[in-house]
Amino acid sequence: MKILVPIKRVVDFNVKIHVKSDGSGIDLANVKMSINPFDEIAVEEAIRLKESGKASEIIIVTIGPEKAQEQIRSAMAMGADRGILVKTDAPIDLGGVEPLAVAKTLKALVEKEKPDLVIMGKQSIDDDSSQTGQMLAALLGWAQGTFASKLEINDGKIHVTREIDGGLETLELASPAIITTDLRLNEPRYAKLPDIMKAKKKQLDVIESSELGVDYTPRLEIITVNEPPVRKGGIKVDNVDALIDKLKNEAKVI
Amino acid sequence: MSILILAEHDNKTIKSATLNTIGAASQIGGDIHVLVAGANCDAVAQEAAQIAGVTKVIKADAASLEHPIAENIAPILVDLASNYSHILAPATTFGKNILPRAAALLDTQQISDIIAVESADTFKRPVYAGNAIATVKSSDAIKLITVRGTTFDAAATSGGSASVEDYSAPETTGLTTFVKAELSVSERPELTAAKIVVSGGRGVGSEENFAIIEKLADKLGAAIGASRAAVDAGYVPNDYQVGQTGKIVAPDLYIAIGISGAIQHLAGMKGSKTIVAINKDEDAPIFAIADYGLVADLFDAVPELTDKL
Numbered sequence: 001m002k003i004l005v006p007i008k009r010v011v012d013f014n015v016k017i018h019v020k021s022d023g024s025g026i027d028l029a030n031v032k033m034s035i036n037p038f039d040e041i042a043v044e045e046a047i048r049l050k051e052s053g054k055a056s057e058i059i060i061v062t063i064g065p066e067k068a069q070e071q072i073r074s075a076m077a078m079g080a081d082r083g084i085l086v087k088t089d090a091p092i093d094l095g096g097v098e099p100l101a102v103a104k105t106l107k108a109l110v111e112k113e114k115p116d117l118v119i120m121g122k123q124s125i126d127d128d129s130s131q132t133g134q135m136l137a138a139l140l141g142w143a144q145g146t147f148a149s150k151l152e153i154n155d156g157k158i159h160v161t162r163e164i165d166g167g168l169e170t171l172e173l174a175s176p177a178i179i180t181t182d183l184r185l186n187e188p189r190y191a192k193l194p195d196i197m198k199a200k201k202k203q204l205d206v207i208e209s210s211e212l213g214v215d216y217t218p219r220l221e222i223i224t225v226n227e228p229p230v231r232k233g234g235i236k237v238d239n240v241d242a243l244i245d246k247l248k249n250e251a252k253v254i
Numbered sequence: 255m256s257i258l259i260l261a262e263h264d265n266k267t268i269k270s271a272t273l274n275t276i277g278a279a280s281q282i283g284g285d286i287h288v289l290v291a292g293a294n295c296d297a298v299a300q301e302a303a304q305i306a307g308v309t310k311v312i313k314a315d316a317a318s319l320e321h322p323i324a325e326n327i328a329p330i331l332v333d334l335a336s337n338y339s340h341i342l343a344p345a346t347t348f349g350k351n352i353l354p355r356a357a358a359l360l361d362t363q364q365i366s367d368i369i370a371v372e373s374a375d376t377f378k379r380p381v382y383a384g385n386a387i388a389t390v391k392s393s394d395a396i397k398l399i400t401v402r403g404t405t406f407d408a409a410a411t412s413g414g415s416a417s418v419e420d421y422s423a424p425e426t427t428g429l430t431t432f433v434k435a436e437l438s439v440s441e442r443p444e445l446t447a448a449k450i451v452v453s454g455g456r457g458v459g460s461e462e463n464f465a466i467i468e469k470l471a472d473k474l475g476a477a478i479g480a481s482r483a484a485v486d487a488g489y490v491p492n493d494y495q496v497g498q499t500g501k502i503v504a505p506d507l508y509i510a511i512g513i514s515g516a517i518q519h520l521a522g523m524k525g526s527k528t529i530v531a532i533n534k535d536e537d538a539p540i541f542a543i544a545d546y547g548l549v550a551d552l553f554d555a556v557p558e559l560t561d562k563l
């Protein structure tokens with residue numbers, strides 16, 4: 001079984017971002033960039049399937065700037081076999097290429113690489129869209145198992161447990177399928193130094209986005225980006241009695 | 255202009271986020287139709303017909319639609335789409351799962367999780383866990399949108415008298431079959447609609463200790479939430495998670511107990527009217543946004559609070 005894992009280069013989840021004062025975007029100067037955390041979970045899940053003998057090859061793909069090769073190398077250091085960068089010049093401060101165009105690009109790669117499974121994140125933590133996996137599944141006419149907290153593959157049968165608002169749901173998916181990861185699926189490993197060195201020699205192909213025939217013209221025009229209204233901190237109360245008094249007599253919420 | 259709303263329901267009643275989605279639709283303006291796709295879901299269709307502002311209910315009633323499987327519902331939206339300028343769904347796990355599938359089939363770039371309507375084609379949505387708000391204008395012919403419930407008023411559940419039209423659902427794709435669900439059952443209010451939410455974090459320390467949080471919640475008639483750390487550690491089920499990648503809540507009162515206040519958590523609750531934080535670390539970031547902060551050991555303060563209320 002061949003697994004394709006789309007990953008995205010995003011601002012690290014620990015960074016407090018700053019909106020540019022002219023409202024044109026987010027300031028990315030000297031900001032730490034990482035693999036989108038949900039995609040790290042996807043890479044880990046693919047590696048575990050390989051370690052258990054169920055998968056044979058793991059291909060990482062990203063659509064993004066030249067520098068996104070760093071994130072592909074990180075995924076290969078974790079244990080993925082090879083990588084593909086579809087290079088675009090689109091600015092990435094507001095999420096980069098839109099989900100629909102990413103899905104179309106991934107579809108082109110799926111048709112070329114013919115994976116049996118695609119595992120990807122449920123959400124990018126920059127644009128917070130939560131769309132791409134569902135869109136790719138639609139374009140391919142494949143089954144989708146989104147927000148997965150458990151994935152079991154036995155005799156070609158895929159069982160996916162999904163985190164839904166009411167609790168958990170388990171679905172059986174026809175193969176091939178798209179899985180999107182939720183936080184509880186696994187805990188990604190840290191790459192070891194020798195593996196980081198080895199990853200430098202793994203195959204990483206760079207494709208120009210223009211080669212795939214996808215239209216990257218944005219459908220959504222960003223009119224402006226603003227800081228949200230700041231929520232001011234209030235006061236500290238000395239004890240429980242004072243808290244109850246404030247809630248009853250000042251905030252009037254109990 | 256007509257707007258189609260994809261209703262979230264359990265074949266018995268409509269979920270409240272659907273009402274907020276209708277609230278957003280009424281800000282866009284135009285006729286509002288509701289799609290109720292389910293099995294033996296006539297009660298839901300009748301309920302939808304009563305909602306203020308709804309002029310038509312389309313009922314797709316078929317055994318194959320008993321569970322909201324995206325592969326089966328998206329084609330219905332695609333089939334109906336040409337009659338509409340907008341298709342809206344709540345930004346819940348239900349809407350997030352189904353709507354992008356329909357959007358891709360319609361070659362449309364969905365707009366996720368809107369928090370404001372500027373005009374029929376321009377909307378505000380949070381990015382970077384709500385640390386920036388983008389105003390985006392769509393050039394697509396049909397706009398597919400998911401709606402953050404907490405920022406739109408719910409439509410009234412009565413006052414409407416819509417017609418109910420039957421729609422015969424196409425054959426299912428057979429790609430996906432439902433196996434089972436393990437749903438949390440609770441007598442408490444629903445987390446995203448509750449007036450008061452009491453949330454516990456890693457500081458609570460164990461599943462057993464969460465009883466302290468439950469007692470306070472029961473005293474206040476509150477829903478219970480949690481941080482990711484508390485869910486990951488198994489103190490509470492996944493559906494309790496509040497935050498960027500969990501549930502968004504905006505109650506009148508949010509009490510954060512043993513929660514540090516990471517940006518991913520704040521993203522899910524900073525729209526609350528009054529925020530209380532109880533934490534033994536006086537430098538915890540949660541205090542920077544709390545209206546009332548109490549620096550205390552939760553194992554002392556929370557039982558005392560419960561007793562004295």
Ligand SMILES: Cc1cc2nc3c(=O)[nH]c(=O)nc-3n(C[C@H](O)[C@H](O)[C@H](O)COP(=O)(O)OP(=O)(O)OC[C@H]3O[C@@H](n4cnc5c(N)ncnc54)[C@H](O)[C@@H]3O)c2cc1C
Nearest residue numbers: 455456457481482483497498499500512514519534535552
């Ligand atoms: C991709 C991604 C998505 C995420 N999504 C979410 C999300 O949706 N929601 C979310 O919540 N998090 C999310 N997180 C995690 C987030 O970054 C934090 O790790 C998490 O919110 C921390 O939870 P916590 O505050 O309970 O734990 P900690 O940060 O460990 O804080 C525990 C707090 O408890 C206090 N404490 C300990 N003992 C006591 C005591 N006896 N009395 C009083 N106080 C005490 C401590 O002082 C501390 O402030 C996400 C992270 C990533 C990477």
Ligand SMILES: Nc1ncnc2c1ncn2[C@@H]1O[C@H](COP(=O)(O)O)[C@@H](O)[C@H]1O
Nearest residue numbers: 006007063120121123124129130131132
């Ligand atoms: N530019 C990209 N390159 C590769 N994968 C992506 C890209 N954008 C999104 N994805 C994948 O799609 C998932 C969901 O992203 P989104 O729909 O933007 O929230 C991410 O977790 C990634 O797995």
